[in-house]
Amino acid sequence: xxxxxxxxxxxxxxxxxxxxxxxxxxxxxxxxxxxxxxxxxxxxxxxxxxxxxxxxxxxxxxxxxxxxxxxxxxxxxxxxxxxxxxxxxxxxxxxxxxxxxxxxxxxxxxxxx
Amino acid sequence: xxxxxxxxxxxxxxxxxxxxxxxxxxxxxxxxxxxxxxxxxxxxxxxxxxxxxxxxxxxxxxxxxxxxxxxxxxxxxxxxxxxxxxxxxxxxxxxxxxxxxxxxxxxxxxxx
Numbered sequence: 001x002x003x004x005x006x007x008x009x010x011x012x013x014x015x016x017x018x019x020x021x022x023x024x025x026x027x028x029x030x031x032x033x034x035x036x037x038x039x040x041x042x043x044x045x046x047x048x049x050x051x052x053x054x055x056x057x058x059x060x061x062x063x064x065x066x067x068x069x070x071x072x073x074x075x076x077x078x079x080x081x082x083x084x085x086x087x088x089x090x091x092x093x094x095x096x097x098x099x100x101x102x103x104x105x106x107x108x109x110x111x112x113x
Numbered sequence: 114x115x116x117x118x119x120x121x122x123x124x125x126x127x128x129x130x131x132x133x134x135x136x137x138x139x140x141x142x143x144x145x146x147x148x149x150x151x152x153x154x155x156x157x158x159x160x161x162x163x164x165x166x167x168x169x170x171x172x173x174x175x176x177x178x179x180x181x182x183x184x185x186x187x188x189x190x191x192x193x194x195x196x197x198x199x200x201x202x203x204x205x206x207x208x209x210x211x212x213x214x215x216x217x218x219x220x221x222x223x224x225x
Contacts, residue, residue: 050213100146100171106155
């Protein structure tokens with residue numbers, strides 16, 4: 001079974017600075033998708049960024065980018081120019097052939113003004 | 114886009130009762146999945162429906178059941194509620210071939 005591990009329960013960053021959230025996963029599959037979701041107090045999961053495992057190029061979405069290391073099974077999220085609205089719980093998630101999302105335990109990000 | 118809507122937003126039930134949670138999928142999405150998120154944890158996959166048939170299930174007992182309707186709306190039913198069933202229940206819809214998932218804001222279930 002696939003597992004997703006987020007080893008940082010809490011992180012904080014100064015507004016306008018850069019922060020990196022870590023995620024590792026375990027799988028025997030070669031074709032899969034990885035996601036970062038943001039969950040603000042409103043509870044709705046919002047997709048931040050997605051990475052296809054067959055793509056070597058790291059995904060980027062504006063201020064959000066990932067460092068995908070397939071051999072190391074690592075998938076970290078970098079947030080540049082952090083804003084107060086980035087404060088939320090961030091979840092790393094895996095989707096393989098089973099067509100379900102497997103989530104990590106989350107990282108609570110605080111942005112300090 | 115209409116997004117994913119869930120009802121009710123909050124619910125309190127007594128142990129042993131039954132509950133039905135509802136989800137209206139995003140327009141054009143034919144797959145719906147349900148997740149249980151206990152406080153302070155990541156969501157856990159319950160099951161998934163595609164064209165009204167269950168096509169994936171997580172490690173949840175049979176008292177968790179579901180339905181998907183022709184209009185792609187969905188229900189999650191939980192029988193014989195237990196205190197540990199207290200959680201946020203999230204519904205997510207997606208479209209075949211598109212691996213993006215749209216989540217609703219969830220139903221907060223409290224079992225007392």
